[in-house]
Amino acid sequence: MQQSNDAKVTRVVLDAMGGDYAPAELVKGAVEAVKNREDIQVFLVGQEDVVREELTKYTYPEERITIVHAEEVIETAEPPVNAIRKKKQSSIVVGMNMVKQKEADAFVSAGSSGAILVGGQVIVGRIKGIERPPLAPLIPTEKGVSLLIDCGANVDARPSHLLQFAKMGSIYMENVLGIKNPRVAIVNIGAEEEKGNALVKETYPLLKECGDINFVGSIEAREIPHGEADVIVCEAFVGNVILKLYEGLSSTLISAIKKGMMSTLKSKIGAALALPALKSTLKDFDASQYGGAPLLGLNGLIVKTHGSAKAKEITNSIYQCVTFKEQDINGKIKKNIISSTEQEGM
Amino acid sequence: MQQSNDAKVTRVVLDAMGGDYAPAELVKGAVEAVKNREDIQVFLVGQEDVVREELTKYTYPEERITIVHAEEVIETAEPPVNAIRKKKQSSIVVGMNMVKQKEADAFVSAGSSGAILVGGQVIVGRIKGIERPPLAPLIPTEKGVSLLIDCGANVDARPSHLLQFAKMGSIYMENVLGIKNPRVAIVNIGAEEEKGNALVKETYPLLKECGDINFVGSIEAREIPHGEADVIVCEAFVGNVILKLYEGLSSTLISAIKKGMMSTLKSKIGAALALPALKSTLKDFDASQYGGAPLLGLNGLIVKTHGSAKAKEITNSIYQCVTFKEQDINGKIKKNIISSTEQEGM
Numbered sequence: 001m002q003q004s005n006d007a008k009v010t011r012v013v014l015d016a017m018g019g020d021y022a023p024a025e026l027v028k029g030a031v032e033a034v035k036n037r038e039d040i041q042v043f044l045v046g047q048e049d050v051v052r053e054e055l056t057k058y059t060y061p062e063e064r065i066t067i068v069h070a071e072e073v074i075e076t077a078e079p080p081v082n083a084i085r086k087k088k089q090s091s092i093v094v095g096m097n098m099v100k101q102k103e104a105d106a107f108v109s110a111g112s113s114g115a116i117l118v119g120g121q122v123i124v125g126r127i128k129g130i131e132r133p134p135l136a137p138l139i140p141t142e143k144g145v146s147l148l149i150d151c152g153a154n155v156d157a158r159p160s161h162l163l164q165f166a167k168m169g170s171i172y173m174e175n176v177l178g179i180k181n182p183r184v185a186i187v188n189i190g191a192e193e194e195k196g197n198a199l200v201k202e203t204y205p206l207l208k209e210c211g212d213i214n215f216v217g218s219i220e221a222r223e224i225p226h227g228e229a230d231v232i233v234c235e236a237f238v239g240n241v242i243l244k245l246y247e248g249l250s251s252t253l254i255s256a257i258k259k260g261m262m263s264t265l266k267s268k269i270g271a272a273l274a275l276p277a278l279k280s281t282l283k284d285f286d287a288s289q290y291g292g293a294p295l296l297g298l299n300g301l302i303v304k305t306h307g308s309a310k311a312k313e314i315t316n317s318i319y320q321c322v323t324f325k326e327q328d329i330n331g332k333i334k335k336n337i338i339s340s341t342e343q344e345g346m
Numbered sequence: 347m348q349q350s351n352d353a354k355v356t357r358v359v360l361d362a363m364g365g366d367y368a369p370a371e372l373v374k375g376a377v378e379a380v381k382n383r384e385d386i387q388v389f390l391v392g393q394e395d396v397v398r399e400e401l402t403k404y405t406y407p408e409e410r411i412t413i414v415h416a417e418e419v420i421e422t423a424e425p426p427v428n429a430i431r432k433k434k435q436s437s438i439v440v441g442m443n444m445v446k447q448k449e450a451d452a453f454v455s456a457g458s459s460g461a462i463l464v465g466g467q468v469i470v471g472r473i474k475g476i477e478r479p480p481l482a483p484l485i486p487t488e489k490g491v492s493l494l495i496d497c498g499a500n501v502d503a504r505p506s507h508l509l510q511f512a513k514m515g516s517i518y519m520e521n522v523l524g525i526k527n528p529r530v531a532i533v534n535i536g537a538e539e540e541k542g543n544a545l546v547k548e549t550y551p552l553l554k555e556c557g558d559i560n561f562v563g564s565i566e567a568r569e570i571p572h573g574e575a576d577v578i579v580c581e582a583f584v585g586n587v588i589l590k591l592y593e594g595l596s597s598t599l600i601s602a603i604k605k606g607m608m609s610t611l612k613s614k615i616g617a618a619l620a621l622p623a624l625k626s627t628l629k630d631f632d633a634s635q636y637g638g639a640p641l642l643g644l645n646g647l648i649v650k651t652h653g654s655a656k657a658k659e660i661t662n663s664i665y666q667c668v669t670f671k672e673q674d675i676n677g678k679i680k681k682n683i684i685s686s687t688e689q690e691g692m
Contacts, residue, residue, distance in 0.1 A: 142598055155535070155543035189501070189586040197501035197583045221587040222594035237543045240535040241567040241584055242591060248568035249595050252488055253631070257603065260620075260627025267623035273616025274607045281606025285599070 009041050010322040011104040013095040016046030016054075017073045018111020020308050026110065027054040029314025034064040040318060043104060045070050045095040070094040076307070080114030080153075084122055092116065096123040099300035106301035106321035108292065110309045117153045120295045120302045127330065129337035130297035132157065134165045134236070135304060136172065137293035139246055140285040143227030147173050147182075151239035151293070159203040162186070162233050163210060167336055168296045169231035170213045175327035176320065177230075177290075181214045185229035187238055188218035199235060207233070212336060250285060289313075291320035297333060301325070355387050356668040357450040359441040362392030362400075363419045364457020366654050372456065373400040375660025380410040386664060389414050389450060391441040416440040422653070426460030426499075430468055438462065442469040445646035452647035452667035454638065456655040463499045466641045466648045473676065475683035476643035478503065480511045480582070481650060482518065483639035485592055486631040489573030493519050493528075497585035497639070505549040508532070508579050509556060513682055514642045515577035516559045521673040522666065523576075523636075527560045531575035533584055534564035545581060553579070558682060596631060635659075637666035643679060647671070 014030050016023045023046060030042045041064050044051050048069040055065065072090040074083045087093060092111055096119045098104040107124075109116055117135060126133055134150030149169040150157070166184050173182040186207060188196045193204055195218065207215045219229050221242065234242070261271035283289075292305030292313065301324050303317045324330075360376050362369045369392060376388045387410050390397050394415040401411065418436035420429045433439060438457055442465045444450040453470075455462050463481060472479055480496030495515040496503070512530050519528040532553060534542045539550055541564065553561045565575050567588065580588070607617035629635075638651030638659065647670050649663050670676075 142602065153535075187587065189499075189583055189590075200583075221589075221591035224591060225595045225598035237535055237546075238584060238587055241533065241587060243567075244535075245567035245570060245588060245591050246595065248566075249571045249592065250599060252571035253596060253599050256488065256627050256631065257624060260623045263623045263626075267620040270616040270619025270621070270623075274613040274620060275616070277606045277609045277613035277616075278603060280609075281602050285602065 009039050010106070010325045011041045011043065012318050012321045013043045013045055013068070013098050013104045013107045014314070014318070015091045015095055015107070015109035015111050016044045016051045017070070017091040018109045019305065020110070021310060022046075022110065023051055023054050025310045026314055027051065028058075028311035029309075029318065030065055031055075031058045031060045032311055032315040033318040035060050036315070037319070037322070040064065040322060042066070042318065043068050043095075043098065045091045045098075047071065047073075068094060068098070074112050074115045076112045078112065078115070080112060080118040083112070083115050084119045092119050093123065096120070096302070099124050099302070104300075105325050106303060108303045108305065108314065108317045108321065110292075110305045110307055110314070113304060114153060116302060116304050117295065120298050124298045124300050124302060127297050127299060127334055127337065129340075130333070131164060132161045133295050133297040134161075134168065135293050135295050136165075136169060137243055138290045139224070139243065141225055141227030145177070145290055146224065146227060146230055146232050147177075148232050148234070148239050148243055149296075150234065150236045151243045152236045152295070155235065155237045157199065157235035159199065159206055162199070162203045162235065163206045164297070164337070166207055166210065166213050166215070166231060166233045167340075168333055169233065171329060171332045171336065172294065172296060173230050175329055175332065176323050179230050182230035183216045183228075184213045184231040184233060185216050185219035187224075187232060187234035187242070188220065191218050191220065193218070203233075212340075254282060289316060291317035294320070294324070299330070301330070355385050356452070356671045357387045357389065358664050358667045359389040359391055359414070359444050359450045359453045360660070360664070361437045361441055361453070361455035361457050362390045362397045363416070363437040364455045365651065366456070367656055368392075368456065369397055369400050371656045372660055373397065373404075374657035375655075375664070376411055377401075377404045377406045378657060378661040379664040381406050382661070383665070383668070386410065386668060388412070388664065389441070389444065391416050391437045391444075393417065393419075414440060414444070420458050420461045422458045424458065424461070426458060426464040429458070429461050430465045438465050439469065442466070442648070445470050445648070450646075451671050452649060454649045454651065454660065454663045454667065456638075456651045456653055456660070459650060460499060462648060462650050463641065466644050470644045470646050470648060473643050473645055473680055473683065475686075476679070477510060478507045479641050479643040480507075480514065481639050481641050482511075482515060483589060484636045485570070485578075485589065487571055487573030491523070491636055492570065492573060492576055492578050493523075494578050494580070494585050494589060495642075496580065496582045497589045498582045498641070501581065501583045503545065503581035505545065505552055508545070508549045508581065509552045510643070510683070512553055512556065512559050512561070512577060512579045513686075514679055515579065517675060517678045517682065518640065518642060519576050521675055521678065522669050525576050528576035529562045529574075530559045530577040530579060531562050531565035533570075533578060533580035533588070534566065537564050537566065539563070549579075558686075600628060635662060637663035640666070640670070645676070647676070
């Protein structure tokens with residue numbers, strides 16, 4: 001297997017078989033990435049003939065894209081634990097094993113969320129001291145983006161998990177997004193400290209006392225779109241509800257507005273005139289320009305993009321892996337976790 | 347105190363002091379209600395001189411609006427339990443006591459949610475057999491509205507609570523909104539039965555086996571705006587997050603779109619042409635036309651409107667009380683709970 005051991009090059013394994021537009025948009029995204037930046041090596045993992053056929057459509061620096069054959073494909077509907085256990089030759093398992101073996105720095109996939117979350121824990125493994133790896137997508141706000149941590153599959157979290165999410169989220173936002181001293185808030189049903197369910201009430205003082213983060217208190221869901229915090233901490237069930245309602249409500253409202261504007265001749269003319277400005281507004285509410293959602297706290301980086309990711313989101317996810325490596329996020333997480341463990345032991 | 351004992355008349359106590367537009371919009375809403383329908387008696391509870399001054403602005407059937415003096419006002423920021431305990435002469439406590447004493451059928455308030463939720467339980471009291479009274483607002487969808495039950499203040503619910511919410515929500519949607527055989531779904535992070543947190547996993551089989559409801563399975567937050575269920579069951583923390591994100595994201599997107607359309611001259615002209623059609627679309631996403639959120643399972647009806655409620659929402663909330671009484675919702679809830687208790691005893 002051809003590979004670069006140059007420390008300045010980020011080696012990204014891209015799952016060529018996952019997502020709604022596989023393999024075409026994935027291959028396109030990989031080609032864009034290596035054409036635009038020289039510090040990237042991509043391994044396209046998937047069925048070799050299918051991937052190669054797609055790749056031949058492009059001109060690109062060929063030494064920086066390698067196809068890695070993986071016969072099997074994990075479908076979205078498959079029970080994740082079983083799929084990871086049985087499909088050893090799937091693009092997800094083969095790709096994650098490369099990260100585990102340090103043959104690559106990161107794995108990017110638009111495939112089955114469940115399989116990616118299970119594989120991340122089972123194959124790549126957690127950083128020592130990390131209790132749970134959270135999935136942390138960026139969500140668009142009036143002011144930019146916020147990191148919503150955790151939206152994964154491990155529900156019924158404990159306060160200590162949420163504290164680690166807050167720390168990892170802060171490190172990520174500060175170093176990958178460049179937000180100085182990111183504001184951390186916990187999702188709650190009121191602004192007061194005494195509000196909330198048992199989990200939030202127990203977590204609140206831990207966040208308040210934590211010297212490593214800039215904790216600004218509770219955030220009500222109403223304030224999330226206003227960008228009142230950079231790192232939004234919650235357990236995965238609540239995070240999942242927020243993420244999916246965000247997607248569902250945005251698309252419903254936008255399509256209702258478009259439909260409404262097409263309802264009369266007068267409004268149709270108006271729509272045509274307003275459309276360019278409208279499109280640019282809605283683009284601000286498109287988080288895909290920042291890349292996919294990292295699964296943090298693992299021995300390597302796993303990025304889950306939207307299932308509907310097109311080339312642009314794939315390219316940006318690959319860049320995200322470069323920043324993650326360059327900024328040594330995992331080194332910073334390890335250092336933080338070790339110092340916390342030492343403090344607790346004092 | 348003047349009052350009608352005519353069974354055909356619905357007696358509604360309206361908190362004239364609660365909400366952002368008190369007392370003007372509340373008084374206006376009450377006047378509209380008694381002018382439009384003859385089967386309504388309104389008690390305006392609040393500081394008599396303030397309320398009377400507002401009332402004198404209108405011509406209306408005077409025998410059907412009575413002012414009930416209440417010296418105190420509970421502010422939104424006050425800790426609810428304390429406020430209910432100490433402010434015996436507040437509009438909320440006086441109004442709720444009238445429902446308790448059967449001097450009125452329902453109490454409507456745009457005031458402090460916390461105080462209304464606490465007062466409902468402490469003053470009005472639960473129907474025997476009801477474990478928790480849920481707050482159940484209507485949320486707008488592509489297809490109309492859905493009932494989101496529970497969005498109250500009692501978090502960390504048990505499966506038996508959620509089962510009761512499903513039953514009460516079904517009775518409400520069938521009889522107040524006129525939706526035949528309403529579809530009941532539980533909020534979950536995936537469509538499969540084995541998905542979810544501990545609460546959802548334990549509740550799912552109870553809903554599935556319940557013969558009184560039309561359970562259609564799990565609903566992901568993404569599907570809520572599409573109107574895939576009529577009764578959306580969840581515990582209050584999750585319900586609160588959904589409700590508030592709904593409000594926050596809708597208003598953020600709409601204002602971003604408006605701002606975007608005002609950014610160039612061309613788009614401004616377009617906006618002017620498209621505006622009437624756009625307004626009618628956005629009106630469909632305005633749940634206030636259906637009235638406020640009922641607090642179900644109490645010995646009488648309590649309705650919480652938005653704090654920002656204007657006359658129209660108040661009038662509609664009063665009509666909602668009429669339907670609630672006419673359809674004997676509480677009688678139906680009692681019958682259902684008694685039959686469930688008997689079944690369990692078998």
